[in-house]
Amino acid sequence: MIGRALLLPALVAALAALPSGAQAPRTAGPAPAELAQEAASPGAPEPAVRSAPRTETGEPPDGDGPGVAAPGQRGPQAPAGGGQVVILPEGRDAPREGGDDEKVVAALSHNQVSITTTYSGSEIFVFGAVKRSRPARAERPDVIVTISGPSGPVTVRRKDRGFGIWANRESTVIDQAPAFYAVAATGPLDEILSATENLRHRVGLDLQVRAIGAASDVEDPESFREAVIRLMRVRGLYVEAPIEVDVIEDTLFATHVALPANIVEGDYIARVFLLNEGKVLDLHESIVGVRKVGLERxxxxxxxxxxxxxxxxxxxxxxxxxxxxxxxxxxxxx
Amino acid sequence: MLIYLPIAEVSVDALLILGLGGLIGVLSGLFGVGGGFLMTPLLMLIGIPPAVAVATGANQICASSFSGALAHWRRGTLDTRMGLILLAGGIAGSFLGVWVFELLGRLGQVELMVSLTYVLFLGVVGALMFVESLRALIRARTGAAPRIPKRKRTLAHKLPLKMRFPVSHLYISVIPPAAIGALVGFLSAIMGVGGGFIMVPAMIYLLGMPTSVVVGTSLFQIMFVTGVTTLLHATQTFTVDMMLALLLLVGGVVGAQIGAQLGMKLRAEQLRILLALIVLAVCLKIALDLAIEPSELYSLAPASAP
Structure with missing residues (x-):
């Protein structure tokens, strides 16, 4: 929480500085992270450095900050210890069409969520910038941010009436259902993301909950799968639509995702997609470690x-x- | 004030849990019931996973019945000898109950069986108690027949292995109390409750024990049964949430003391009619849940569960 509190002024300062002087993000100039660092008030330079993603030169800004990338590491394979921002190596998992050199740099307000005795939910602030090697196109860039909790199988039971009594009858196992999933985007998913890209990256909530071998034990596995999504929505663990990504000056973007009080432990993966005309131009992944601490632990x-x-x-x-x-x-x- | 529960993995309002524990505690001290038949449904209602609710409920009931049993023991209204015989039967019965429970689990439909057992036993026990205590209340009101001190000679007086129970003023065979203990142990393993709501009327009507002694003796037995249940759950299902138990029992032990005090002010018939009403209300609620179409037909469970 401290990290976030310190970061916000730094980012606000960076945003405020934009219209006045800095055309930098539109050109191949300094990376936005550096911009943020420069624009930040002298009072809070430290947090901006701590959470800044790896800059273009590949130099980690700070050797032992929690938000520092290890070059070449990929998010999901990264060691689970602590939450660290891991930047994808350029070009991997980021299909770039027609030599369009747009990339996304992003960071989270904090990479570690501690579940203490008095934990009652927290908020993760996701922000970043579009990095370009040529002047920006006319249209606004589209950004999708997803945060997903540890995924695993879940049993779904359905009640039916027999002898005048409502009791559990049929049940099936949904093989893959994340414990938490939130999507934020600059617009409706079906407008800014093509169906193929959605399938490839499993962005939509609907694609996150999957039944692989369920067809055999019940007649209509689809209704069981939908029930998972519905029940998890009711519990506030699946969040879609109302949260939005704000884009400033076609370059900077920011959103925040609320983690509810009933989340489970594990490594949560935050993904930031940069899109153009339904295609994913670049993808940034980081890990948020959610851990019980103290007495709870x-x-x-x-x-x-x-x-x-x-x-x-x-x-x-x-x-x-x-x-x-x-x-x-x-x-x-x- | 929100508190995150480490095993249940949910965040709950601490004051709500304290109040819930207190309410169950008052009932426990007042009637000599553990309150499990109320606690488990109420915990599930506020969002605690069922498995955690059952296991943690046992832990809390152990604490509140210990507190209540101590209060009764000091007042001399605890028949230790009777309690030990009930307990011996109870342990045998609960082993049998666990075996049957596993059998039912393999056949499926445990949840349905539990609900039906609840409805059957709560309904029968509640109705019997209600009718009897109402009759006693009317008798006392009209003043027609003051309670005859002479007790009916029940089966307990005829069977062999007779033993003297000075606290209960009884000289009866040990077979009926052991059998009652076994039945209660069996049911508590299946229903996940202490079994006080069955034991209390059984001791009053089948053994002819004085109501004042029944409550303390019942609590004494429940304390051991729930203690064993807690250990079994902690080592086998990992569903005892100590944080939740602590909140519940802080409310519960205080409530049990208040209940024990209240119990001295109320008359025996009034106590029994109150308990009968509560038992019937819970029975009705469970029966309605079975009969009315639920608004959500689907439910989620961890994949490891059968």
């Missing part, structure tokens, strides 16, 4: 690693509390 680890000790501790706490209350009330009565 300790209790969870104990319950998994030493369940007997955990159970005995739970009993001891229960008996101590029962005895304590009994004694306290006895003392009160006297």
């Amino acid at each position: 300790w209790l969870y680890a104990l319950s998994r690693e030493a369940p007997l000790a955990y159970g005995l501790l739970a009993l001891a706490v229960a008996l101590a509390a029962g005895w304590g209350a009994s004694e306290a009330f006895r003392a009160l009565r006297r």
